[in-house]
Amino acid sequence: MNLSHKAMPEPIEGSQKNVGHAFDSLCCEHLYLHLSNQVILKDVSFSLPEKGITSLIGPSGAGKSSLLRCITGLNETWQGDIKLNQQHLRQWHGGVDALRKHIGLISQKPSVFPVSIAENVTFGLSRKQRKQNQSTWIQHCLEKAALWDEVKHRLNMPAASLSLGQQQRLCLARALALKPSMLLLDEPTASLDPRSKALIEASLRQLAESMPLLCVTHDLQQTQRLQGQVIFMCDGKIIETGACGDFFEHPKRIETREFLQWSVCDCGD
């Protein structure tokens, strides 16, 4: 399952300099973020295991998406320390562009480029890599994203012709094509139909066997389906963390209990 496994196809001309070893973990320490005189993140500290899914849950405005944007460098005004494999993010070899090739980011709204399906998969690769025949690698990435069977006969069709669920899986394949060391997912199934949701969840479970995944979600049932670890955030702070089963059955903090209670009411409605 490991993308860097020898049996798996590789993008021609190899990958980035830092690839070839998995990151032990992502480690955030005392992270603060201020935007427009507002405190978005307050003293956020956590670390991710070497592999497996960690669900990041919490009410809207808790700072979940902002946290992902800090990790990927889309928001650069944070204070504190973020380390990947013991390397400080701000001192990453090759700068923030090189760092982003190691961290796959899937947004809530799928955003495909106005080129073909195949070209979308290889969009993040270097010009040299794109010029070479990448068909095996494209197939591998699309298979990992559970999309190959649906698009194998129309790889040269515009990506915009795909359904929303297929576009989201294409975004996942595009991120996987860079052989990321971890995946960040910002409500990846929020606007999708149940079938697409199930397909993406299956892909995520499979990917989680070889790399760490940090998944922001409002869907608590999905959190329970994905299992793994849970981080609960509220008002820019981490309130509680724990293993999925324990978190839902025995929440320790009153804020967590209130949130779970409200979420259950929401599901009931």
Place this chain on the structure above:
Amino acid sequence: MKWFLMLLALPAFLFPLASLVYILSHAWDSLSWSLIFGAEESSSMIEAGQGLWPQIIGSLWLMLWACILSLPVAISLALFHALYASRRQQRGLMMILQLLQGIPPIVYGLCGLIVLVHLLHWGISLAAGGVILAVIVLPLLTSNMIHALERIPMEQTESAKALGLSPVQIIGRVWLPLVWSGVLTGILLAMARALSETAPILFTATVFSGVDWPDSMLSPVTSLQTHIFYLAQEGSDAHAVGVAWASAAILLMLILCFSLLALVLRRLEEKV
């Protein structure tokens, strides 16, 4: 209510249409190949020699230089606005562009006359006219580019950033395919604007006669716009007035061509 509003809007459609028909009907008798390309023998000084061809070329030269000079500046300003400017800088830039667009062209012409023609000793020249026209079309070109860039969905840029693409790669591979038609529309509209300006080049670039082709950037040129101006002053000469109408019709057609092309491109962009 609907009919009342339509009645109020009617002049906006009718007036340009009536002007077009009026100009073409007056120009029809004078329009001929010999008027444009010149005649070996002619009873008139205006028709003799090279006809209106030097004026057409002069206008196109000025338009071309205006776009060549303003394009790199407009691209740089639009990219700075999109990539690096803070909110305050963006607001400041848009305010300056609006102010520049509000300045009457004759003021630009006067500035060109004082600074370029007299202080820098460029004289009445293609260079002086090109620079002044470039300054005039710059706000229009820049605003169009800024608006084209603003129409790019934020998700596309963020997805490209998340894939580790550098700013140059994002501009070339994500932005350019999405904005090329918008940028081209802006350039065509700027060309039409440059072709329609008279006062600034009257002060800085053009002479009525004695020039067929500019020898260098520091040579004066003739242009359709100023040709019409000079001929219209010869009110008693029926032939001169006829040629003025014909020149106006040719100029109008050139401007219409650029504007229509811009319109077609905008439609294409909307479809995409």
